[in-house]
Amino acid sequence: MPFAVGENVGPYRIIEQLGQGGMATVFKAYHASLDRYVAIKALHPAFNQDPNFEARFQREARVVAKLEHPHIVPVYDYAEHEKRPYLVMKFIEGDTLKARLDKGPLSSEDIAKIVDAVGSALSYAHRQGVLHRDIKPSNVLVAKDGQMYLADFGLARIAQSGESTLSSDMIMGTPQYISPEQAMGVKELDERTDLYSFGVMLYEMVVGKVPFNADTPFSVIHDHIYSPLPLPHTVNPNVPESVERVLLKALAKERNDRYENVSQMVAAFKDAWAEAGVPMQGTFIKISQPLKPAEKAVPKPEPIKTVAGPGATKMAAKVEQTAASPEPGKNRSTSAWIWVGAGLVIVLCIGTFLFARNNRLFARFIGAARSSTNTPIVFSLSTSVSNPSSTPSSGQVIPSAEVLEAQKLANQNPNDPNAQLDLAFAFWNANMPGATYEALGKVVRLAGPENEPFYMQAGDTFANQEGWLPAAYMYFQVVKVRAQTSEGVPDHIRDAFREAMYKSADRPEVAVIVPFDTVAEVDTTISFITQARHAFYTGRVQEAHDLIDELKQYEDTSREGYLLEGEIASVEGDQETARRFLQGLAEDQTSTPEWVRLFAAELLKRMP
Numbered sequence: 001m002p003f004a005v006g007e008n009v010g011p012y013r014i015i016e017q018l019g020q021g022g023m024a025t026v027f028k029a030y031h032a033s034l035d036r037y038v039a040i041k042a043l044h045p046a047f048n049q050d051p052n053f054e055a056r057f058q059r060e061a062r063v064v065a066k067l068e069h070p071h072i073v074p075v076y077d078y079a080e081h082e083k084r085p086y087l088v089m090k091f092i093e094g095d096t097l098k099a100r101l102d103k104g105p106l107s108s109e110d111i112a113k114i115v116d117a118v119g120s121a122l123s124y125a126h127r128q129g130v131l132h133r134d135i136k137p138s139n140v141l142v143a144k145d146g147q148m149y150l151a152d153f154g155l156a157r158i159a160q161s162g163e164s165t166l167s168s169d170m171i172m173g174t175p176q177y178i179s180p181e182q183a184m185g186v187k188e189l190d191e192r193t194d195l196y197s198f199g200v201m202l203y204e205m206v207v208g209k210v211p212f213n214a215d216t217p218f219s220v221i222h223d224h225i226y227s228p229l230p231l232p233h234t235v236n237p238n239v240p241e242s243v244e245r246v247l248l249k250a251l252a253k254e255r256n257d258r259y260e261n262v263s264q265m266v267a268a269f270k271d272a273w274a275e276a277g278v279p280m281q282g283t284f285i286k287i288s289q290p291l292k293p294a295e296k297a298v299p300k301p302e303p304i305k306t307v308a309g310p311g312a313t314k315m316a317a318k319v320e321q322t323a324a325s326p327e328p329g330k331n332r333s334t335s336a337w338i339w340v341g342a343g344l345v346i347v348l349c350i351g352t353f354l355f356a357r358n359n360r361l362f363a364r365f366i367g368a369a370r371s372s373t374n375t376p377i378v379f380s381l382s383t384s385v386s387n388p389s390s391t392p393s394s395g396q397v398i399p400s401a402e403v404l405e406a407q408k409l410a411n412q413n414p415n416d417p418n419a420q421l422d423l424a425f426a427f428w429n430a431n432m433p434g435a436t437y438e439a440l441g442k443v444v445r446l447a448g449p450e451n452e453p454f455y456m457q458a459g460d461t462f463a464n465q466e467g468w469l470p471a472a473y474m475y476f477q478v479v480k481v482r483a484q485t486s487e488g489v490p491d492h493i494r495d496a497f498r499e500a501m502y503k504s505a506d507r508p509e510v511a512v513i514v515p516f517d518t519v520a521e522v523d524t525t526i527s528f529i530t531q532a533r534h535a536f537y538t539g540r541v542q543e544a545h546d547l548i549d550e551l552k553q554y555e556d557t558s559r560e561g562y563l564l565e566g567e568i569a570s571v572e573g574d575q576e577t578a579r580r581f582l583q584g585l586a587e588d589q590t591s592t593p594e595w596v597r598l599f600a601a602e603l604l605k606r607m608p
Contacts, residue, residue, distance in 0.1 A: 003027055003042055009081045012040060012088065028091060037091040038076060042084055057085050064153050067128060071121040073141065073151040092149055097140035101204065111205050112273075114140065117148035118198060119266035125153060126191040126262060133189065135197035136177040137204070175220035176200065176210040180253050183221045184538075185511060192255040195265055199250030199258075202269065206243060207236045211251065218512065219434055225253070225508065240276035243269070402426045410439075417446040421458055428467050436470055437513055444477060452478050456493070463500060469507045472500035472514050476522075483522035498526045498560055499595040505533035525551065525558050533564055536571075544568065559585060559592045563600055570603055578607060 003025070007014045012029035015037070019026045024041045031038050043057075061078035068074065077088035097114065100106065106114070118140060125132065132139075132153055141149040179196035181189060204210045211230050212223035229251050232239040246268050252258045259265035406419075406426035413419040424439035447454050459474035475497040482489045489497075501519065504510050510530065520527035528551040536544035545568075551561050566581030585592050585600035592600075 003040070003081070003084075003086075009040065009042075009086065010077075010079050012038060014040070029088075031088075037093075039073075039089045039091045040086050041089065042081075042086040054080065054085065061087065063128075063130065067125055067130060067153060069121055069124045070147075071117040071149055072125065072153060073149045075153075089151075090149075092141045092143050092151075094141060094143040096138045097142060097148075097201075098137035100142060101137055105208065106205055112270075113146075113148060114205065115202070115266055115269060118150055118201070119262050121150040122191075122194055122198065123262040123266075126194070131189060131191060132194050132197075133182070134174065134177075135194055135201065136174045137201060138174075140201075175217045175224075176213060178221065178224055180225045181255060183224050184508070190255070191261060192258045195250060195258050195262060196255075198262070198265070199247060203232065203247050203251065206247070207232045207239055209235065218437065218509070221512075222434060222509070240272070242272035242275040246272045400426070400430045403430050403432070415446060417443050417451075417454065420446060424470065425461065425465075428462065428465065428470060433469075433507075433509070436467075437473070437509070440470060440473055447477075449477070450481055452481070456496075459496065459500065463496070466503075468500045469504035469510055469513055472497065472504050472510075475500055476514050476519070480518075480522050489522070494523070495593045495595065497523070498529075498593070501526050501530045502533065502560060502563075505530045506537045510534060525555050526560060528554065529558070529560050529564050533567075536568055559588075559596050563596050566600060567603055570607055575607055579604070 003009055003014050005014050005016055009029065011033060012031055015028045015030055017025065017027050018039070024043050027040045027042065029038050029040045030036075058078065061075065065075040065078065073092060074090050075087055076090065079086060079088075100110075118135070122132065122135070130153060132150070134152060135150075139151045141151050143149065177197045177200045179189075179193045182193055200210055212220050212227065214220050214223065229248060232244045232247055233241070246265070249268070250258060250265055259268065403423075403426045406423040410416075410419045410423040420439055420443045424436050424443060427433075427435040427439055443458070455474045455477040459471045459478075462468075462471035462474060475493065478493055479489050479497050482493060501514065504514075507513075511534070516527050516531045519530065528547055532544045532547035532551070535541075535547060548561065548565060548568075551558065555561070562581045562585055566578045566585065569575075569581065570578035582600040582604050586597055586604055588597065
């Protein structure tokens with residue numbers, strides 16, 4: 001139960017609720033014995049799903065409570081009330097930096113104070129071995145006396161220490177400020193992750209807006225990973241070249257290209273500020289949302305191209321109307337945010353993405369988008385589709401006639417899942433994956449959870465076009481329902497789903513669209529295999545081998561597992577091992593799924 005106003009929580013009396021997010025609710029409370037107000041952050045009850053969380057909570061709370069710095073909000077206490085853990089922090093009466101930015105541009109003096117305060121706080125925390133993971137203006141507090149504080153070290157660290165639904169399946173970070181490695185779900189973070197987020201704050205204060213913003217979190221995440229940074233002077237001509245150089249380095253996609261530490265970055269920023277020779281301020285002009293620049297494909301190793309096979313029925317015909325009509329009278333805006341995945345919940349209030357799951361076997365697997373080695377996404381919904389009369393700039397995706405016609409029909413039939421599915425097909429054919437997934441999110445909402453023929457035919461149609469990730473997402477709607485029945489998942493459905501998952505594993509967004517951990521709830525084997533293949537083609541070779549070893553402990557007879565071992569051996573140049581796996585699969589017509597045989601045969605043909 002949530003804490004109530006007037007309730008006593010330990011020695012603290014709840015005065016009022018200050019805010020609520022996905023992981024915690026914040027209260028103002030009064031500590032009578034010390035005659036002072038405090039801020040209490042009560043963590044979400046879902047953390048109690050992890051029986052070991054209390055011990056971890058206490059351990060991590062002790063760490064953050066030891067952070068004693070004039071610009072870090074101090075943690076006074078931590079305890080539990082009615083099985084709900086909470087942190088007690090200093091109550092800062094004032095405003096957030098976000099609120100200050102919303103009121104208008106900052107002065108040079110304000111920017112200098114923020115750089116010094118946040119920079120010194122981060123530098124100190126990093127020396128103590130503590131990362132923040134969620135640097136953003138709303139976590140910078142400005143007291144009435146002008147003192148600045150960096151808040152929520154405790155929440156960021158403690159939240160990732162457990163194995164509950166909320167703690168083990170999240171990406172910490174707010175979309176507009178998240179680092180590329182956080183967006184890709186990388187676990188081994190270092191201080192350069194905080195540097196990137198701090199760099200976004202600097203960009204916003206100097207340029208006048210964040211570098212990446214779009215209609216959906218998926219699009220923003222994608223841009224942090226792949227889209228070139230909008231050059232500050234092209235957004236705000238008042239930004240000097242010396243300051244621009246600092247921002248470009250701070251916001252480099254690769255961690256090794258950024259500054260080594262906060263102190264170095266702050267010093268560079270101050271030097272650039274001095275070199276500019278003007279009392280800089282945040283922009284005083286209103287800047288409209290610019291069109292996105294063209295995205296540059298990053299040259300990376302090419303994975304084995306997947307080949308179509310008859311493991312899943314291929315149907316190009318239009319999907320029949322099988323979905324029940326939704327309630328009449330509901331007017332759904334076509335511009336509303338759509339997030340893909342029936343089990344995917346996005347909580348932006350405190351900058352956290354949460355991915356639901358219950359299988360503790362996969363507590364260490366984060367359902368997050370990971371970097372692809374060969375397939376950049378070239379579309380986000382900040383590109384206009386609904387306004388064909390607008391003049392596209394260089395790099396903007398120009399909607400095809402097929403997309404425009406499908407968009408028109410979808411707008412005319414907003415509650416028809418077939419119309420929305422046709423739009424998703426059109427987006428995919430136009431190389432607009434981001435728009436495809438968002439359209440499919442609406443399809444799932446409209447079609448309902450138990451519309452098996454509809455989803456199977458949709459999956460088959462995408463598979464026929466080698467749209468393996470959309471196909472996997474459609475098949476998954478069937479698999480997760482079938483898995484709950486006494487009959488389980490039929491072989492033909494399981495094989496279609498596994499083929500699509502396997503062949504989509506090189507997509508950067510695979511773990512966002514069909515999170516590995518949620519897949520594990522219905523098919524542990526393919527969850528291991530997909531994540532291992534994804535890791536291999538993103539350069540995390542050792543992780544891929546480790547996942548295969550874990551798979552063998554769980555199931556050592558998986559034909560899909562043998563296929564992956566053969567594929568990896570082939571790419572690594574171990575032709576003898578590759579042939580040992582692949583030859584047997586290609587020749588086995590009894591226990592090996594047909595798509596696996598065809599894929600193995602294709603790999604063998606390519607071997608020297």
